Amino acid sequence: MGSRESLRSWLRADPWRALLILVAAGYGIVQFAVVTPGMGLGWDETVYVSQVDPRVPAAEFIAPRARGITLLVAPVVFVTSSTEALRVYLCVLSALVLYASFRTWSRVRPGAVAPLAALLFASLWLTLFYGGQAMPNLWVAFGAVAATGWLLRCRQAGSGRGPLIGPLIGPLIGLAASVTAVALLRPPDSLWLVLALAAPLIGPAWRRGRVGAALVAGLVAGWADWIVEAFVRFGGPVARWQAAGAANETGLHFSLFEHARALNGPLLCRPPAHCGAVLLPWLLWWSAIPVLVLLGLYAARRRDAGAYVLAAAAGLLMAVPYVFLVGYAAPRFLLPTYALLAFPIAAGVVGLLERPRGRAPRCAVAGLVAAGALGQVALQGLTLDKVASRRLSRRDADVQVAQALDGLHLRRPCLVYGEHAAMIAYRAGCAAHTVLRWRSEPVVPAPVRAAQSAGRQVVAVVEGRATPPPLAAWGRTPLPEVRPGRWHAYVPR
Structure with a gap:
């Protein structure tokens, strides 16, 4: 009382x-x-x-x-x-x-x-x-x-x-x-x-x-x-x-x-x-x-x-x-x-x-x-x-991409390059370089060259059907389990 x-x-x-x-x-x-x-x-x-x-x-x-x-x-x-x-x-x-x-x-x-x-x-x-x-x-x-x-x-x-x-x-x-x-x-x-x-x-x-x-x-x-x-x-x-x-x-x-x-x-x-x-x-x-x-x-x-x-x-x-x-x-x-x-x-x-x-x-x-x-x-x-609903689905896709990259035997140290790279790399335990606009020239990007020189495995992630010119010679792997969007992973040959 x-x-x-x-x-x-x-x-x-x-x-x-x-x-x-x-x-x-x-x-x-x-x-x-x-x-x-x-x-x-x-x-x-x-x-x-x-x-x-x-x-x-x-x-x-x-x-x-x-x-x-x-x-x-x-x-x-x-x-x-x-x-x-x-x-x-x-x-x-x-x-x-x-x-x-x-x-x-x-x-x-x-x-x-x-x-x-x-x-x-x-x-x-x-x-x-x-x-x-x-x-x-x-x-x-x-x-x-x-x-x-x-x-x-x-x-x-x-x-x-x-x-x-x-x-x-x-x-x-x-x-x-x-x-x-x-x-x-x-x-x-x-x-x-x-x-x-x-x-x-x-x-x-x-x-x-x-x-x-x-x-x-x-x-x-x-x-x-x-x-x-x-x-x-x-x-x-x-x-x-x-x-x-x-x-x-x-x-x-x-x-x-x-x-x-x-x-x-x-x-x-x-x-x-x-x-x-x-x-x-x-x-x-x-x-x-x-x-x-x-x-x-x-x-x-x-x-x-x-x-x-x-x-x-x-x-x-x-x-x-x-x-x-x-x-x-x-x-x-x-x-x-x-x-x-x-x-x-x-x-x-x-x-x-x-x-x-x-x-x-x-x-x-x-x-x-x-x-x-x-x-x-x-x-x-x-x-x-x-x-909230829009961000929930979009950010869930980043987590799904990171999980899909684990299935590609991504090893550390590594670099995730491309769209949404910062969020995906954090979940994958990698360094990141985010791309907002893809270059039109088929030139290997400088961050990729630097990562490769440092002995890091590199993977690029792209949301879209078209292959960006810098990745044209790379191996392409669809990530069909990731939603929403059409995601692909690219690995240098």
Whole structure:
């Protein structure tokens, strides 16, 4: 009975925390139910995971990547190469981090705003799909939410003067840790986040200096690994930054249209990938976001709107590099923006529901909110099902190809060359060289020659009926058991 009474007292003391826990639990459950834990690894995931898997060669780690995700998956991958175990681990961890990051806001903005913002963000197909994926953008979003929440707590806790003890030290550590996490995952994103967080540092000099020191400490700790690796492998930070810019096609661009085309499910809108057209339901959904944000800021104008202005400004700033400086689009790039914009939107919804009866009939308002919620669930759910089912079959084919190559007596050390090579090679225990476009000349590729000179067995994999010219003189073996697609393996004669 004592435990029941304690639970009831806890729920009565903070019912909104219980709602946030339910949102996080539901987020994890939906991932297990819809996004199958057995889904194979994608290309980027394979690169990150292979860095800490002692059973396979590490895939090429190019300049733009950072080691944050590798550190995140290391506890599981070092023990087992089971994709199912990795998916379960990431699904559970993402649900826990969702709760922890949005909880930082509920401590400074008690009420329904933080749980509702978490629900809005957790219901996106992107958030559900990437919860169990070894990709950095979702975790950057969680880090950005936590950092803004800790900054608000610093402002709240530091209302008086005095030494750095008591209520201020915890928020400062949380702020620095959140910035460090973002910098470890995607270093450039941390710069835009800190730029937004540094703007509101207007107040007593003692507090401004301490918060600024926490932001700088977070950046230094997060960037340290990237800088050290730049000296070791890329010829210094400047050379690495330039190489990263070349790989990501950075420069002055305007890719808003490409992001609009990617809303409904293409995971990457970059040639040779095909992104399709902009769909009207998604265009309406996307167009509603700035309107709802402005309405939310207006609704919160009398209740310290500064917190929601901070969230909106940080969200928009974190979208700037992906809209104006990168020449292609991927829907996951905007996950931090969606996470932060969820707060002013949630504030607007709460303010609308709390309006006095004389201004708007409660039933009409509730009906409008319910209709919006149903539209959100339907649009996001249908897209999630389409994306997950398509990726499930495609990535399962990679596993089947790797199993078929074992039947061809593939021995280590080896190189898998061709389409989907990174994912297939990881399962086969080989090195990889992925081909996006086949050359038109019948010349043995340089990576193949280098592998043969090093004594590695080489096998090329092709999805399609036509034989690529570089493989014309190779022995061809159909892989009829692999579905979907028409796969063939090629071995040098």
